[in-house]
Amino acid sequence: MVDFSLTEEQKEIRELAKKFAQTEILPLARKFDETHEFPHEIFRKALEIGLLNVNIPAEYGGTGLGLMEEVLINEELGWACSGVAASMEVNNLSNWPILLSGSEETKKKFLPKIVEGWRGAYALSEPEAGSDVAGIQTTAKRDGDSYVINGSKQFITNGSVADFYCVFAYTDKAARYGGMSCFLVERGAKGVRVGKKEDKMGQRASDTVSMHFEDVHIPRANLLGKEGDGFSIAMRVFDRSRPAISAIAVGVARRAMEESIKYATERKAFGKPLYEQQGISFMIADMAINVEAARLLVWRSALMPETGEKCAKEAAIAKAFAADMVMKVTTDAVQVFGGYGYSREYPVEKLMRDAKIFAIYEGTSQIQRVIIARELFRPR
Ligand SMILES: Cc1cc2nc3c(=O)[nH]c(=O)nc-3n(C[C@H](O)[C@H](O)[C@H](O)COP(=O)(O)OP(=O)(O)OC[C@H]3O[C@@H](n4cnc5c(N)ncnc54)[C@H](O)[C@@H]3O)c2cc1C
Known part of the structure; x- marks a missing residue:
């Protein structure tokens, strides 16, 4: 049976990340966008409450969460600021080679230091x-x-x-x-x-x-x-990092959709709220379709590595879809805001700028398609 319900523990973790994103990241997102500074203080606080290095097992001092929990956290962090979320995710990314291939000696040498705050x-x-x-x-x-x-x-x-x-x-x-x-x-x-x-x-x-x-x-x-x-380490890491990064894209797109709903409710044109224009409400309905579809692909691809199934194609599908989706949703959000969408005073222009990179890092969208096509045409 396919079950999309989250456990109580997963809901709690998501709630923790949501609160952290709203209170600790969102208020500073614009500042870091302008100054290009690294969010040291956010990292420190995230480490304190267990939102950094979530993939390190408890025996080495970590929180020992699975990839599913990691993607739940990343969607919330990405909602507030994908630059901060990507930085935090890179800690998980650089832990993976150690977790997948490190000797016991190497794990004991490095993982406790990372849990203490090494980046x-x-x-x-x-x-x-x-x-x-x-x-x-x-x-x-x-x-x-x-x-x-x-x-x-x-x-x-x-x-x-x-x-x-x-x-x-x-x-x-x-x-x-x-x-x-x-x-x-x-x-x-x-x-x-x-x-x-x-x-x-x-x-x-x-x-x-x-x-x-x-x-x-x-x-x-x-x-x-x-x-x-x-090379094999890099590929096994991609199976895990692609769902994790795609979850950040889902967070960015969800935020763009929420900002669009709010704006289309408040702003009036032709004597009624924008959302009463079908051209606008359909654009926002499409955002919801895309966000939901991407999230489901991300969740599926996040569950696969732990089952030991081959999942390069599924990770590539999730990544390619999420990257295209977040660009479309954030571009449409700017459209919903009209001229104000193009202004730095409103949040959606940053979301659109932030969105572009998802089609480039962790393998470009062309490379994801190369992987998907290779799997589809692989002789059986
Ligand atoms: C902000 C940012 C953060 C990054 N972080 C990291 C990091 O932490 N660690 C790290 O190792 N790397 C990182 N990267 C690098 C990133 O993974 C690469 O930029 C990416 O893989 C693309 O490589 P490239 O820039 O050399 O482009 P190229 O490989 O030169 O590609 C140029 C264009 O050609 C297309 N192309 C290339 N080959 C094919 C093909 N076979 N079929 C069709 N199209 C093709 C590409 O899709 C792209 O559109 C980061 C990049 C950026 C911008």
């Missing part, structure tokens, strides 16, 4: 390689009991505030996908340098920088899994 960043993309993951140039060479990492990473969320980085690098470039490995690099390691900060269109509360690794020596134990496991 992570996920360093896969490079200046010359985003969609084409196999095109990365970063290398990791064995040197006795160390690896030496050299290379540059591009568009790294949380890069300038992170305490550790999950860095993807080739241990054997000739082996292509099979020669990529994943390493944990601590911020303090000699040769780690934060580069240029991007001046972004949206999600400006999140920090996006280039990172440079110059002859960085790290302990051999910081290799996650075996040499050559990197």
Whole structure:
């Protein structure tokens, strides 16, 4: 039987996130959008009440929630500010390689520190390689009991505030996908340098920088899994991070819909509220259809990794749909607001700017379609 009802615990977690989003994030969202500052204080408070690093199991001091709870939280955080929500989600993202492939020793070394407040960043993309993951140039060479990492990473969320980085690098470039490995690099390691900060269109509360690794020596134990496991780690992480990021898009779209309902009720044209014009009420009805449909896809894709089922296609479908959906809904919200929608005094222009990135990061919407088509045409 398909059951869409949430447990009491899930409802409580969602309520906690909703209250946090309304009281701690929403009042500061505009400020962070304007100043492009990192929301340190929000991170501190989120850590305190258990809304950060929700995927770390209780045995390492974490809250040990599942992906379903993570997407419930992310929708609420995204409703208030998707830049803040994306930054917080990147902590979960950079925990996944450790959780999926770290040895017990590595888990015991890193996870308790993360629970205490360490921040992570996920360093896969490079200046010359985003969609084409196999095109990365970063290398990791064995040197006795160390690896030496050299290379540059591009568009790294949380890069300038992170305490550790999950860095993807080739241990054997000739082996292509099979020669990529994943390493944990601590911020303090000699040769780690934060580069240029991007001046972004949206999600400006999140920090996006280039990172440079110059002859960085790290302990051999910081290799996650075996040499050559990197590509498979990245793909297994995508199965989890795509639903999580798509939930933030659902939150942004739901907010745009709610703002549209409020405005269309208050604003009058031709002697009656805007919503009494069918052209407007249908636009808002379409928002509701899209938000609901995206949420269901996100929930389904969030439940799949825990069952062990193959779910790359379902994660890609949820991500592609949510990314297209949030752009359409936020663009229509600006339309509902008319000229005021285009003004920074009203909330919807920020939502529209914030929405664009969902079709780019965590794999572009074209790449999601490449994955979906590959699965549809895979010989059986
Ligand atoms: C704000 C922000 C935050 C980010 N955070 C992170 C992060 O934390 N960690 C990280 O590793 N990366 C991060 N990224 C990088 C992001 O994942 C990449 O930008 C993305 O994967 C696209 O890569 P690219 O920019 O190199 O574009 P390209 O790969 O050069 O693509 C350019 C265009 O070509 C299209 N294209 C490429 N190949 C194909 C194909 N085979 N078929 C059809 N179309 C194709 C793409 O869809 C896109 O439209 C972030 C990016 C941004 C902007």
